Amino acid sequence: MSSALQVSNLKKIYPNGIAALKGIDLEVAEGDFFALLGQNGAGKSTTIGIICSLINKTSGSIRIFGHDMDTAQAKAKSLIGVVPQEMNFGLFENISQILVNQAGYYGIPKHIAMKRAEVYLNEMGLWHMHDQPAFRLSGGMKRRLMIARAMINEPKLLILDEPTAGVDIELRHTLWRFLSFLNKQGTTIILTTHYLEEAEHLCKNVAIIDHGEIIENANMKSLLNRLTVQTLVFDLEIPVTHLPMLSHYRHRLIDDTTLEVELNRGQSINDLFQLLTSSHVQVHSMRNKTNRLEELFIHLVSANNKSENP
Amino acid sequence: MINRTSCYANFIALQTILRKETLRFMRIWSQTLLPPAITMSLYFLIFGKFIGSQIAHIYGYTYIQYIVPGLIMMSIMTNAYANTASSFFLTKFNKSIEEMLVSPMPNVIILLGFTFGGALRGVLVGIIVMLISFIFTHLPINHPFIMLLIAPLAAIVFSLGGVINAIYAKRFDDISFIPTFVLTPLTYLGGVFYSTQQLPSLWKTVSLCNPILAMVDTFRYGLLGVSDINIYFGFALVLALMIILFFWAWRLLCQGRGIKV
Numbered sequence A: 001m002s003s004a005l006q007v008s009n010l011k012k013i014y015p016n017g018i019a020a021l022k023g024i025d026l027e028v029a030e031g032d033f034f035a036l037l038g039q040n041g042a043g044k045s046t047t048i049g050i051i052c053s054l055i056n057k058t059s060g061s062i063r064i065f066g067h068d069m070d071t072a073q074a075k076a077k078s079l080i081g082v083v084p085q086e087m088n089f090g091l092f093e094n095i096s097q098i099l100v101n102q103a104g105y106y107g108i109p110k111h112i113a114m115k116r117a118e119v120y121l122n123e124m125g126l127w128h129m130h131d132q133p134a135f136r137l138s139g140g141m142k143r144r145l146m147i148a149r150a151m152i153n154e155p156k157l158l159i160l161d162e163p164t165a166g167v168d169i170e171l172r173h174t175l176w177r178f179l180s181f182l183n184k185q186g187t188t189i190i191l192t193t194h195y196l197e198e199a200e201h202l203c204k205n206v207a208i209i210d211h212g213e214i215i216e217n218a219n220m221k222s223l224l225n226r227l228t229v230q231t232l233v234f235d236l237e238i239p240v241t242h243l244p245m246l247s248h249y250r251h252r253l254i255d256d257t258t259l260e261v262e263l264n265r266g267q268s269i270n271d272l273f274q275l276l277t278s279s280h281v282q283v284h285s286m287r288n289k290t291n292r293l294e295e296l297f298i299h300l301v302s303a304n305n306k307s308e309n310p
Numbered sequence B: 001m002i003n004r005t006s007c008y009a010n011f012i013a014l015q016t017i018l019r020k021e022t023l024r025f026m027r028i029w030s031q032t033l034l035p036p037a038i039t040m041s042l043y044f045l046i047f048g049k050f051i052g053s054q055i056a057h058i059y060g061y062t063y064i065q066y067i068v069p070g071l072i073m074m075s076i077m078t079n080a081y082a083n084t085a086s087s088f089f090l091t092k093f094n095k096s097i098e099e100m101l102v103s104p105m106p107n108v109i110i111l112l113g114f115t116f117g118g119a120l121r122g123v124l125v126g127i128i129v130m131l132i133s134f135i136f137t138h139l140p141i142n143h144p145f146i147m148l149l150i151a152p153l154a155a156i157v158f159s160l161g162g163v164i165n166a167i168y169a170k171r172f173d174d175i176s177f178i179p180t181f182v183l184t185p186l187t188y189l190g191g192v193f194y195s196t197q198q199l200p201s202l203w204k205t206v207s208l209c210n211p212i213l214a215m216v217d218t219f220r221y222g223l224l225g226v227s228d229i230n231i232y233f234g235f236a237l238v239l240a241l242m243i244i245l246f247f248w249a250w251r252l253l254c255q256g257r258g259i260k261v
Helices: A043-053 A073-078 A095-105 A110-123 A139-151 A167-184 A198-200 A222-226 A271-278 A292-308 B006-026 B034-054 B063-093 B097-101 B107-136 B145-170 B174-188 B201-208 B211-224 B231-255
Strands: A004-011 A017-030 A033-038 A058-063 A078-081 A158-159 A186-190 A205-210 A213-219 A228-238 A250-255 A257-263 A285-290
Touching: A004 A043, A017 A043, A017 A058, A017 A095, A017 A186, A017 A205, A017 A213, A017 A292, A033 A043, A033 A167, A033 A198, A033 A213, A043 A058, A043 A158, A043 A250, A058 A073, A058 A078, A058 A110, A058 B006, A058 B174, A078 B063, A095 A110, A095 A139, A095 A257, A095 B006, A095 B097, A110 A139, A139 A167, A139 A271, A158 A167, A167 A186, A167 A213, A186 A198, A186 B174, A198 A222, A198 A292, A205 A222, A205 A292, A222 B231, A257 A271, A257 B211, A292 B211, B006 B063, B006 B201, B034 B107, B063 B097, B063 B174, B063 B211, B107 B145, B145 B174, B145 B211, B174 B211, B211 B231
Parallel strands: A033 A186, A033 A205, A078 A158, A158 A186
Antiparallel strands: A004 A017, A004 A058, A205 A213, A228 A257, A228 A285, A250 A257
16 A cells, blocks of 8 residues: 655754754554544644644654655645644634635636535534624534644545544544545544544544654554553442452452452453352443543553653 | 645635635625724825825825825735734634645645635725825826735735734734834835835935835835836845745645644
């Protein structure tokens, strides 16, 4: 399968001397749903900014579907759609005009742009406000507008920089469905997010960036398989007064109806349930204490920090 | 080989910026088109009618007839400059410039779009002021072709100046600094209200260094058929300034000065 994005030895040193990217290499396959994760200031937005030509790189190369960003910039850019982290449209322009103008910048004639604007504003539930100025939109609506705008050139590669930051759960789920649909239709998607359950739920591959370096780049499933231990929280049907005997499992009672058990790789959840049943512990519900990817992320980032500052 | 598809795409992109810019200044016409009309009407009334009636003819024209071309050019230049300076700075300030930067449109199209948008406002204001001047005086149009050529060229020069100012500007104050402290004095000393022939020789020489004088006088030649300077020099100067400012602005955009880190 060909590459949608190839980043080679990308470096960025800001004028204040901070090395935001220390020579990263990244490859995203065509049709992938790719998560780029990292803490604040790790270099995610700098990477996205350079790919989208919003930030000047210091060195390195970027290819979009084989087109070099330096030598075939127009072709490369025509294949990208971007949803930035911060609002970046004129608040006094009307909503459909924002989309039609964006299409115009991509060289799409007005009559086609207007049809597409209707399609994508409908998709995002904003068509009823198409003739309203953008300042009348709520925060969630503005974010949906940016997604509709990014779709106006029907990009083969859609890049979303924290698209669900600060939006309510319902909208988040709507966006997840929309992005999954787009990906199934063949659009390659790169997502940065702080909601790791979002990345786990949506993405096939993941890269973790820390201090300007890629510290992990793997398939989501294989990465999650590396998790050596996960903590399960059991809500109990009947309160217990003392800690049940669960040999081979580290566990503790949080309160009389909440039991926390650490499950190591290789230990079976079925065996644990059998043990709980034999101990007369009746489970009402069960959940992971933290998201699996989150656990792994914290582990990887803290391991990287330790290796950098031993 | 020139790619016809990309030429067409660039044409649409240019058209889009131009349409956006035009809609912007038309939407806020009470801030963009009306004020110069009122200000210039007052100039015509006070300097032309009230005071001008007591001033001797210049080159055989009444004072109001003599100052009309200068006031039209002053309106064109200040409005062209103000349009691009404020529009480009706002686009930068609210980050909507990113909409253009992520697109495949080349920097030269961004520059031309803003420049032509500003020039259009300048010329439109010039037409409004000229129509108002007809209420106050009769104007013979001696060389319409020269007039129609110098007005848009001067508008483009000032429009480019506005873009450069906006690129360097970091705060709103920065876009009013050049117009207040550089352009206004140069305009008032640029032969709008007087002929340089009336000045002592030292000041006459100093005035000839003012590029605005060349633009005003070339336009005056188009309208009234009289000028203190050689109009070929006027055109040459405007074209030279246009080329210098264009490449300056283009280079700044390509570097991402003030818009990219």
